Amino acid sequence: MQHRIPKKTFFLISLLLMALIVSACAPEAPPPTATPVPTVEPTQPPATEAAATEAPVEEPTPAPTEEPTAEPTPAPSEEPAQASSLEGVTWQVTGYRNLQGKPAAPEGKAILTFQNGQLTGNGGCNSFYASYTLDGAQLTIVTQDGSPPIVCDDVTMAREQAILADLNEVASYAVKDGQLSLFNSDSVLLLSLTAQAAPTLDGVVWKATNINNGREAVVGLIEGAEITAIFAGDGSLSGSAGCNNYVASYTVDGDKLTIGVVTNTMMFCADPEGVMEQEAAYLAALGTVATYSIRDGVLELRTADGALAVRYVVATDSVVVSPEAASADPNPAAEDAKAAPVAFAAATTVPSGRITAPLGVNIRVGPGTQHPIGDACSRWRRLADHSYSG
Secondary structure, three states, X not given: OOOOOOHHHHHHHHHHHHHHHHHHHOOOOOXXXXXXXXXXXXXXXXXXXXXXXXXXXHOXXXXXXXXXXXXXXXXXXXXXXXXXXXXXXXXXXXXXXXXXXXXXXXXXXXXXXXXXXXXXXXXXXXXXXXXXEEEXXXXXXXXXXXXXXXXXXXXXXXXXXXXXXXXXXXXXXXXXXXXXXXXXXXXXXXXXXXXXXXXXXXXXXXEEEEEEOOOOOEEEOOOOOOOEEEEOOXXXXXXXXXXXXXXXXXXXXXXXXXXXXXXXXXXXXXXXXXXXXXXHHHHHHHOOOOEEEEEOOEEEEEOOOOOEEEEEEEOOOOOOOOHHHHHHXXXXXXXXXXXXXXXXXXXXXXXXXXXXXXXXXXXXXXXXXXXXXXXXXXXXXXXXXXXXXO
């Protein structure tokens, strides 16, 4: 017997079967974590990896000023150097090694000055120049060739040559108590020098070393003849011209020097030979002076054109005595000798005389016809009162 299924039941069963079939045939859904895995695995090259490799280049580098080697440090050459006691002083040679290699004392005056790498000096006749370098107590001197030397007496020339030879051998120096010692590389003493005060125009005795002979030549003095000049503070100039004494007036304005008419005594000297010609040249040169300069203890008088008229050095064996000091003790040896002082009496009469000449007579202010004619009577009185030491 057949049983019939109600329609309503049959419909419900059909819906149930269809649902089962659909669920069985549909593809399985991926697990929830499967989707993000490919994007986070390190083996995958994400787009941000390139940026990560460029990061070190973009990082800021330390500034050069922050590095220890970039800090500013003073260079050794820029450190302030102490002034050497060798420099800026006029040194007078008191001892040297002569051309025979033996110690000797100079018979004349020789001076040296060191300043800013330049050495200047005068050996008593010629000026000379050199360069030098300092390194602690080490001293190197290189003398320079200058103008042809002026020929002086044999003793002076030999001294100058020896001093220049000694300077070229200097390797070190020492200064103590105003004394300068120069040594060679074997520590052998070459030169001994003493610091000198810088001289001024007046207050010292100047001894001539060279004169312009008026024939466009500067020459040294004749051996045995001495020429001196004393510039007094009252504007008077006096000295010895080699044979005769002379006097004149002078004025100074800065480095300008004007010497007035020179008056001199009228003695004649036959010895040394040529001394009278030299005297005339010297007195004539004084009349051409326009400027003066003092450097390294050397006084130079020059013409308006810059030509050398006369060159002097300080006569260290002569001093200028003021009138007050000279009259304070007219006989300083009297007390020691236990003798009565010598009395000096002023002359009560003025010397006088008469010159008779049928054709007349010219009185000149100096020896020789090159000197002008003038009234020299007032100047003879000054010459009679003039005295100096030297």
